[in-house]
Amino acid sequence: MRPLPIAHIGILVADLVTSRERWSKVFDGVFSPVSRYRPENWSDFGNPEPHLHDARLTFYIGDNPSIEILEFVGNGTHSPTKGEGGHHLSFPPLEDNEARRQELAELGVRIDGEIRHDNRWIFQFAEAGALNNVYTEWVEEHPDHPDVKDDLSPIGRLPDGTKTLFELETILDLPDGRPDSGIVEIGVVVADLDAAKAMWEAVIGYRFIDDGPASAVAGPFAATIRLIRQEPDGSREGLSYATIADADLESTGRRLQASDVPVTSVISADGLLSRLDVDPAYLNGFGIRFRRP
Ligand SMILES: [Fe+2]
Structure with a gap:
């Protein structure tokens, strides 16, 4: 596998609002308003039948890599039984997640958490058991990634049409883009x-x-x-x-x-x-x- 930089570190928590407040105090920069990643057809080891997965989350403005905080949901990958703390590492979008899936399969690594959409694997978590309790997140770019605001309304769009989970002013105030997290x-x-x-x-x-x-x-x-x-x-x-x-x-x-x-x-x-x-x-x-x- 060609090495890629880490896009974000995922942290799993019991109470997103309280955690967001605390993490915001530690980091010298904002976290996005609480939003949801809400696929209708998520499946994982905990519930292989495609089902609604309503994951509430927030991202740190600092990037390369960023931090994502997610709240417990469901009885699989994001279950409270996983415990709070470090959860996954995410990498930049791949051209072909099917190829990644096959490479992982050849290593004996299964997929625990996936979304099939438009005939593509737009999201897959490689099982945490393979890498010392760390999921790896592999995505493909697609306009239909199911991000919505916490009240289920559509997320914001910048003047160039790209979606953002941040307040529009937050991004527009950064002419050089998101800063590095350090x-x-x-x-x-x-x-x-x-x-x-x-x-x-x-x-x-x-x-x-x-x-x-x-x-x-x-x-x-x-x-x-x-x-x-x-x-x-x-x-x-x-x-x-x-x-x-x-x-x-x-x-x-x-x-x-x-x-x-x-x-x-x-x-x-x-x-x-x-x-x-x-x-x-x-x-x-x-x-x-x-x-x-
Ligand atoms: Fe993530």
Whole structure:
């Protein structure tokens, strides 16, 4: 598989409105108004019969990659039994999702969550079990992706006709487009590091390089993926944290403190503030870390 940059990190939560407020305090930029991705014919392992899947969500304005927060729904891929926290990694739209499906099948990876529309696989989740509790999201561009506002009215369209989940003014105020999120690393906890490296390389095409005895890093793009060996009494497998490069940690620290965000300062050997770690318990079990570029 040709490696692609990560488009967004998906986070699953119990209460979208509360989570959106918290994540908005941590990030220095807006999250889109709550909207829904509402296919009539979703199917997944939990309910293979095509059915309505009414997923409420919000996206962070920062991009490359962005963050998507989704609320529990259904009894399959987005079920409360999955637990809160890191849920999926999404990649830019593919020309041919059928080809991706076949590549995954050759690796023994099944599709758990899919939409067949207009004779195309416009959306597919590769099963989370294949990649240490992380779904990978593969989409095709199509004008009929079922996005609607939270009140089920149509989502906004920019003057050039493209759809957006953001307030129109938010996007029109950004003549150079959405800013970069600054996310430079995504941490994934894995039980078996060697097995994980091999499977991640096969599924997403990144080449992993060992970085110490317990982790491996990969990715030719802005946001790298770090696989981290799970500690014996450690947290669950899966997406664990994202690190944001930040040239002004002091002012970020003051901003977070002013918003009552629980954060731990990491001081380097030379006595400088080198990292700020937001308490994962504040962000649905997912860690956000700010560090010097
Ligand atoms: Fe997504």
